[in-house]
Amino acid sequence: MARMPVQFRLNGSDRAVFVEPAETLLGTIRRGLGDFAPKFGCGQGTCGVCTVLVDGEPRLGCLTLSVTCEGRSIETASGLADGPTLHPLQAAFMEHFAAQCGFCTPGMLMAAKALLDRNPNPTRVEVVEAIAGNVCRCTGYEPIINAILAAAQQRGARRA
Amino acid sequence: MARHQGRGMASINYPIGMNLGGDPSQALVHANPDGKFTVALSAIDLGQGMKQVSRQIAAETLGVPIEDVYVDTADSDTGPHDMGSFASRGTHRVGNAVIVAAKEARGVLLEAAAEELEVNADDLVTDGKGNIHVRGAASKSITVKAASQAAQFKQGKTISGRGIFLIPLSTVHPETGEMSPVTAYAHACLVVDLEVCDETGDVKVNKLTSAYELGRALNPKMVEQQLVGGAWMGMSHALYETPEPYYPNPEHGGRDYNQYLMPGPGDIAPHDITVLERPAPDGPFGGKGPGEMCANPVLPAVANAIFNAIGVRIDTLPITPEKILRALKAQGGARPQVRRA
Ligand code: FES
Ligand code: FES
Numbered sequence: 001m002a003r004m005p006v007q008f009r010l011n012g013s014d015r016a017v018f019v020e021p022a023e024t025l026l027g028t029i030r031r032g033l034g035d036f037a038p039k040f041g042c043g044q045g046t047c048g049v050c051t052v053l054v055d056g057e058p059r060l061g062c063l064t065l066s067v068t069c070e071g072r073s074i075e076t077a078s079g080l081a082d083g084p085t086l087h088p089l090q091a092a093f094m095e096h097f098a099a100q101c102g103f104c105t106p107g108m109l110m111a112a113k114a115l116l117d118r119n120p121n122p123t124r125v126e127v128v129e130a131i132a133g134n135v136c137r138c139t140g141y142e143p144i145i146n147a148i149l150a151a152a153q154q155r156g157a158r159r160a
Numbered sequence: 161m162a163r164h165q166g167r168g169m170a171s172i173n174y175p176i177g178m179n180l181g182g183d184p185s186q187a188l189v190h191a192n193p194d195g196k197f198t199v200a201l202s203a204i205d206l207g208q209g210m211k212q213v214s215r216q217i218a219a220e221t222l223g224v225p226i227e228d229v230y231v232d233t234a235d236s237d238t239g240p241h242d243m244g245s246f247a248s249r250g251t252h253r254v255g256n257a258v259i260v261a262a263k264e265a266r267g268v269l270l271e272a273a274a275e276e277l278e279v280n281a282d283d284l285v286t287d288g289k290g291n292i293h294v295r296g297a298a299s300k301s302i303t304v305k306a307a308s309q310a311a312q313f314k315q316g317k318t319i320s321g322r323g324i325f326l327i328p329l330s331t332v333h334p335e336t337g338e339m340s341p342v343t344a345y346a347h348a349c350l351v352v353d354l355e356v357c358d359e360t361g362d363v364k365v366n367k368l369t370s371a372y373e374l375g376r377a378l379n380p381k382m383v384e385q386q387l388v389g390g391a392w393m394g395m396s397h398a399l400y401e402t403p404e405p406y407y408p409n410p411e412h413g414g415r416d417y418n419q420y421l422m423p424g425p426g427d428i429a430p431h432d433i434t435v436l437e438r439p440a441p442d443g444p445f446g447g448k449g450p451g452e453m454c455a456n457p458v459l460p461a462v463a464n465a466i467f468n469a470i471g472v473r474i475d476t477l478p479i480t481p482e483k484i485l486r487a488l489k490a491q492g493g494a495r496p497q498v499r500r501a
Binding site for chain 1: 388425
C-alpha cells in the first residue's frame with residue numbers, strides 16, 4: 001500500500017514523515033525520527049514502556065497508528081530536559097533512586113508527567129493509578145511512587 | 161467469607177558466589193594521558209550498581225577523585241574474563257579484582273611521581289583530590305595528571321594494573337563430605353504480615369519487616385534500592401509469577417506478557433528495612449553484597465504466613481488463589497494458627 005504523509009509536532013519541532021498505513025507511532029518515532037527514548041517492550045499494550053503523550057494524554061506508542069497523529073503534539077522523554085536542566089520529574093527520579101536498569105523509566109516519566117500536568121497535587125493512590133499500566137522489573141515501584149510525589153511537592157513549593 | 165491475618169518469618173544464610181573453577185573475576189586498570197583512569201571489566205551492570213561500586217572501589221584504592229574514574233564494562237570481546245553477574249558475586253569478586261588492579265596501577269603512578277619529584281616512592285601519599293605529595297610535606301607535590309603525562313610522554317611507562325580474584329579451592333572432608341563452597345555468607349531475616357481471603361484465595365501482603373546483613377554497605381542508597389526491589393521480586397515469585405498456570409493444564413497457560421502476572425504498583429506493601437553491617441574479612445572494603453538474597457527470604461516467609469493464617473502448607477510456587485482454595489477444600493476450611501505478637 002502507498003505510504004502516507006503525516007505531520008505532527010515532536011517535542012516542540014514540526015516533523016513531516018511518510019508512514020505505512022499500519023505503522024505504529026512507536027515505530028515512527030524510533031525508526032523514522034530517531035528518538036529512541038520510548039522503548040519497545042511487549043508491542044501489545046501491556047507493559048507501558050512505549051508511553052508517550054499525544055496532546056498531553058498518555059498513549060501507548062505501540063498501539064497508536066501514526067496516521068492518527070496528523071496535526072497532533074507528541075511528547076517523549078527526550079523532550080523533558082531543558083538543555084542541561086533536568087525536568088523536576090527527572091531530578092526526582094534521580095534523587096529517589098527510581099531507576100535501576102532504566103528500561104521502564106521513559107514510559108514512567110511520561111505517565112507521571114501526564115498526571116502532574118492535569119493534577120499537580122496527586123495523592124499516593126492517584127500516582128499508583130497513573131502508573132498502573134507501566135511495568136517495572138527492578139525497583140518494586142516504591143521509589144518511583146515516592147519520586148513522583150516528591151516532584152509534585154517540589155513543583156507546588158515553587159509555585160507558592 | 162473471612163479474611164484471615166497471618167504472620168510468617170524466615171531466616172536465610174546466603175553464600176556469596178560459588179566455587180566453580182575458583183569463580184574468577186578479572187579487572188584491568190589504566191591511566192589515560194589526562195590523569196583519569198579507566199577500569200575495564202566484563203562484569204555486567206543491569207542496574208544493580210556494579211559500575212558504581214567498581215568505580216568507588218577503584219577511586220578509593222587509587223587515591224583519586226571518583227569523578228576521575230571511568231568504568232568500561234559489559235563487552236566481553238574487549239574486557240578481561242569474568243564469570244558473570246549472578247549468585248550475588250559481583251561486589252565481592254569483581255570488587256576484589258578491582259582492588260588488586262588498582263593497587264598495581266597506583267604503584268606505577270607513585271613511581272612516576274617519585275621520579276618527577278626526585279624522592280622515594282615509599283614516601284608519597286595521595287590526597288584523594290588529584291594530588292600526590294611527600295608524606296608530611298604537602299608543598300612537595302605533583303598532580304596525578306602531571307605524573308600520568310610524565311609517565312606517558314617522558315618516562316615511557318604505562319600506569320596500569322591487572323587484577324584477578326580467585327577463591328581458594330575447598331577440599332572435601334573424606335568422611336563427612338563437608339566442604340565450604342564459598343568464603344563469605346550474607347544473612348537475612350524477614351517477617352511478612354498478610355491476609356488470606358478464604359472465599360477467593362486472594363492473598364494481600366500488608367507489611368514486610370526485614371534485617372539484612374551484607375558486609376559493609378559500600379553504597380548504602382543502592383543497597384536500599386536493591387533490597388526494596390529485590391523483596392518485591394520475592395513477593396512476585398511467592399504469589400504471582402509463573403510461565404504455566406495450570407487451568408487445568410499447561411496448554412491453557414499464559415502465552416505472553418499479558419498473562420504473566422507480577423504485582424503492580426498497587427499491590428506493594430510497606431517494607432521496613434534494617435541493614436546490619438559486619439564487614440567481611442575477605443570482602444572489598446568489607447562488602448559482600450545484597451544480590452539474590454534480597455528476594456530469597458520473602459518466599460518461605462510468605463508460605464509460613466499463609467500457614468499461620470489458614471493452616472495449610474503450600475509447597476509449590478507461586479502460591480496462587482487456586483492452590484489456596486484447593487488446599488482449603490482438602491482441609492475442610494481455614495484453621496488459623498496461633499499468632500504471636
Ligand atoms: S511496548 Fe507498548 S505497551 Fe509494551
Ligand atoms: S528500572 Fe528496570 S524496569 Fe524499571
